[in-house]
Amino acid sequence: MPSGPQVVVTGLGTVNALAGSVHEFATALRAGTCAIGPVTVFDTTGYRSRIAAEVPHELAEAPSGPGAALRRRLSRSDVFALRAAAEALADAGLPGDVAPERIGLALGGTTGGMLRGEASLRARIQGTRDRYPSAAVVGAPISASADVLADAFDVAGPRLSLSTACSSSANALGAALDWIALGRADVVVAGGTESLCRMTFAGFNALHALSLEPCRPFDRGRSGLSLGEGAAILVVESAEHAARRGARAHAELLAYGNSADAHHLTAPHPEGTGAILAMRRALERAGLEPDAIDYINAHGTGTPLNDAVEAAAIAAVFGDAAPHLAVSSTKGAVGHTLGAAGAIEALATILALRDGFLPPTVNLDDPDPACLLDLVPRTSRPAALRYALSNSYGFGGNNTSVVLGHA
Amino acid sequence: MTDTQDLKQRLKELLITGLRLQDVAPAGIADDQPIFVEGLGLDSIDALELVVLIEEHFGIAIPDEEVGKKAFASINALAEFIAAEQSRA
Numbered sequence: 001m002p003s004g005p006q007v008v009v010t011g012l013g014t015v016n017a018l019a020g021s022v023h024e025f026a027t028a029l030r031a032g033t034c035a036i037g038p039v040t041v042f043d044t045t046g047y048r049s050r051i052a053a054e055v056p057h058e059l060a061e062a063p064s065g066p067g068a069a070l071r072r073r074l075s076r077s078d079v080f081a082l083r084a085a086a087e088a089l090a091d092a093g094l095p096g097d098v099a100p101e102r103i104g105l106a107l108g109g110t111t112g113g114m115l116r117g118e119a120s121l122r123a124r125i126q127g128t129r130d131r132y133p134s135a136a137v138v139g140a141p142i143s144a145s146a147d148v149l150a151d152a153f154d155v156a157g158p159r160l161s162l163s164t165a166c167s168s169s170a171n172a173l174g175a176a177l178d179w180i181a182l183g184r185a186d187v188v189v190a191g192g193t194e195s196l197c198r199m200t201f202a203g204f205n206a207l208h209a210l211s212l213e214p215c216r217p218f219d220r221g222r223s224g225l226s227l228g229e230g231a232a233i234l235v236v237e238s239a240e241h242a243a244r245r246g247a248r249a250h251a252e253l254l255a256y257g258n259s260a261d262a263h264h265l266t267a268p269h270p271e272g273t274g275a276i277l278a279m280r281r282a283l284e285r286a287g288l289e290p291d292a293i294d295y296i297n298a299h300g301t302g303t304p305l306n307d308a309v310e311a312a313a314i315a316a317v318f319g320d321a322a323p324h325l326a327v328s329s330t331k332g333a334v335g336h337t338l339g340a341a342g343a344i345e346a347l348a349t350i351l352a353l354r355d356g357f358l359p360p361t362v363n364l365d366d367p368d369p370a371c372l373l374d375l376v377p378r379t380s381r382p383a384a385l386r387y388a389l390s391n392s393y394g395f396g397g398n399n400t401s402v403v404l405g406h407a
Numbered sequence: 408m409t410d411t412q413d414l415k416q417r418l419k420e421l422l423i424t425g426l427r428l429q430d431v432a433p434a435g436i437a438d439d440q441p442i443f444v445e446g447l448g449l450d451s452i453d454a455l456e457l458v459v460l461i462e463e464h465f466g467i468a469i470p471d472e473e474v475g476k477k478a479f480a481s482i483n484a485l486a487e488f489i490a491a492e493q494s495r496a
Binding site for chain 1: 426427428429452455456459
């Protein structure tokens, strides 16, 4: 049985390659738009792949409003986080009369201000005079974006910056749930932010993990992932707290489960043992049987290995129901946003539950028969959904599944 | 333009480019305006940055906070400090 209070999501915000707001994101998701294109934030000459899902230039500019005083120091990740948080907090009607010390902040990310640091180092190597500025040091760590948000929005409760590779922001939602259940905070601002940078691009490129064309999750011809960037922020609180202050719930956040493969630095466990464990733990904590789940937002990166193992793991958990279970990946649309992926995909899942549709697997033309699931190729479908699962699997065997429900 | 005016102009440009000030032009910085906090809104991280910039561009070290506080009071103060240090050399 689930323990702890009922927890709901009362505020939503995002910036990603598809959208500068939640409304735009919902529209683009339904339309099945692909935002993957040429990389412009740095030179990709010489790389095998030269594409990614880049946030449009105007949305990467420091916003006016909260955080404006810091704007000349903001990293690209900070800007995404600030924009998404401003939208989510306004949506949730915060701060209202909630005390700053009762608002927690849990933010996932994997590279922080890496992009700026790379530019400085590059200039130095090339002999251009661009000494590494002190401001870039402040903005470099993965913890910097949470510092910026706390400062901009006066969030003084518990704070965590989480980095568990591509499951970072799914674990941030988990931290939010735990804090609410333990009474450590009344409201938690939770999510993730990530900016494209040379390190991740060159790294995935060198591993031959980047697709040369926009990624095609679960396609028979899939050949790798496409990187993306952006942020999503969710405002999480107990249903009781939300009701008391008259906040509307977009969805219920029921439970999360996480696990480690303890197997390999980049490859998932061949039998998906960690993925299976994370899904089962999440379902168990939510007090749900597998047949209660109407939709899974898959990790679905588009690499041959991830999608095959994830499909097998889902088949193991859902048994005979798997072939008819709606499972789609958002990564054909917004790319793999690494530390922000868990939050962006939880957001996509919430919109699916709230608005009654199955987000499509964009770029999926020829579903891999080895992935025997209803993969919602190309086109979204209307569907009344009660409960859904969002999977996030990171390098190093970091697995997290989050259970969300219709409000 | 006198040497002093020239130096002040150079310092203003250095502040703007070195500290990445936005929406500020050299003409918008008054010679006697406080540089930190209530003036240009710079903070302690900028102070560290400015120490390094002055050292790089003028070869002049700012050894401690006492000296820094006086030297960074305004563009006038900074220009006087640099001129004094240069004449000592």
